[in-house]
Amino acid sequence: METLTRKQKLFNFPVTKIIFALIAFMAFVVVGQQIAGKLLGLTALDKDIRNLFKGIIVSALAIISYSIFFKYYEKRAVTELVVKGLAKNLIIGTLIGFVLQALTVLVIYLNGGFNIIAVNPISFILIPLTVAFTIAIIEEILVRGIVFRIIEEKLGSYISLSISSILFGALHLANPNSTLLSGLCITFAGFLLGAAFIYSRNLWFPIAIHFAWNFTQSGIFGAITSGNEKTNSLLISKIEGSTLLTGGEFGPEGSAQATLFCLIAAIILLALSHKEKKIIKPYWKSSDFNNQL
Template sequence: METLTVKQKVFNSPVTKIVLALLVFMAVVIIGQQIASKLLGLTSLDKDYRNLLKGLFVSAAAVISYILFFKKYEKRKITEFATKGMVKNLIIGAIIGFVLQSLTILVIYLNGSYSVVAINPISFILIPFALMFTVAIIEEILVRGIIFRIIEEKLGSYWALIISSLLFGVLHLWNPNSTILSSLCITTAGFLFGAAFISSRSLWLPIAIHFAWNFTQSGIYGAITSGNEKTNSLLTAKIQGLELITGGEFGPEGSIQATLFCFITTAILLFLSHKKSRIIKPFWK
């Protein structure tokens, strides 16, 4: 039996793999943004279209760098970004994200805290579309594709789910207007995205849910997303009322009903994962 050297053990350890992957991936994203900005700045395209193309370019660079890095590092086929089943996962994920956010807004509306001020041209969705598409791909590759997946190999699905989701919540603590409730909801959303990956064994599903959740919130219903400034949106809306229901300055995803909807969907996905035998046990079991 071949004995691994100390150097090989260190190189193949989960910690080393995560650190190297994060460094390479973030370098590609940052450099990709700079290159795209410089090239598109030379064109006469409208700012909205430049942002859309920049988002698509950076997203493509992110996916390609992930595939190439782990194909070389782990010497395997990158099934989590397989084209087979991609369209199905993207459609299902988009539906889940849209429905969850729509239900969240519906509760705010029924509480008398949401009203439409104006309906804007369809072109208003370009900026939030490009932004949320890029954010979803980058965050899902970082948290689910790298951190969750590598931890899961050793500690199993549930420990990986707990660690990555708590980290996801903690990272959003630095967002403007963050609260304990908003952090709880973001952590629950982390469980949802992780459960989506376990259920499908594809990153396309959590990416689609994540994108649709954010885009529906800010690009369609005109709400704040994760405490950031409002973007252009299809609907200009007025949201005011009890912070527990509206999410306050953090946005609807910081509300109690958003947390509840994410929790229920997570439970359903984990139940389906058990039925499909897709839960990975920790190495000691």
């Protein structure tokens, strides 16, 4: 019985859960992506349509693998992916992401650094749309669903928010044209996304913010996103000026105003979460822990 108890403690240890979850999630998604790519490659579909279908398949695999893994590993209902309130979370999250990115570009425009050269057909948004929703789902499940949520159970909301946000920023340092400044900016974006999860206790809300932020930046305004190459977009634009305001080769999300807007939004969400008692305390401050002393 003692050996079983030790095994249970080991499997319930946060680092163990995170490692197993990451392995299971990535294996499921990567293998599924390869199979989907091979099968779609056998069709006569246009490349953009194939990529759209592959994005949908990969996103579905990410959601399914997360749900199945934690349903059996943690023996619970995966409430953070329930469809109840789905429309509300997606609509409000999308609006927040769009407004924050639009304000970021507006600052560049008011400083004479954003110029529209041409407007493309609406079909040009297909590629950035596919990329945006796929990345949003995968990154939010990895960082907020796995890392943040599991750490929060033991260390509480604020410590987990700090750790996961720094990790989110650090991961983007591997992107092309990244700098310490852009990494810091992405860290604050991660702070917002973590705050969105705390407030909603639902992954759809930060997924929607993340999607709209990226899609508005690359798919609508035609800007670079996270240092990657430009994709097709609704607007063909030219962005120039101070790196502090434009984000330089990393894109507008690496700008000072983007950081400020994300921080303001995060503070508002955390204030609302505090008011509604959604902040989780670290285990040493919990009533159960204190009762054991």
